[in-house]
Amino acid sequence: MKVVICTIELFLPDVGSxxxxxxxxxxxxxxxxxxxxxxxxxxxxxxxxQRAVIGVAMVSSSGTLLDRQVNFIRDIVDDCAEAETVEFLVEYV
Structure with a gap:
């Protein structure tokens, strides 16, 4: 069993509330x-x-599947025009 934890820190420059x-x-x-x-x-x-941290956790029997999903998460976050990624940490347990 493989576990991955992603910690994503975001900056939201145009947010006022x-x-x-x-x-x-x-x-x-x-x-x-x-x-x-x-x-x-x-x-x-x-x-x-203007700041946020999002945590994502996934479990799988396949490490390659988790790698693909982490890349997909990165794409989803990067596609958001209102948020800039400050830090994207990936930890395998």
Missing amino acids: LKAKRQIIKSITQRIRSRINASVAETGFQDCW
Whole structure:
């Protein structure tokens, strides 16, 4: 059994309120959930307007499958025009 944990730190330069931030984060997390069988949650900077941390966890018997899904997650996050990726950490357990 293989486990991967992704920690994604985002910068949201055009956001002026927590409501706008949460709409963007919700959109990203829902896209990840709907396309990949993964657990996703906002895990940091919950009270800051322009910063966010998203955590993603996945379990599989195949390491290559997890690698493909991590790359797909990176593509989903990079496709979001409202957010800039500051850091994308991947940890295999």
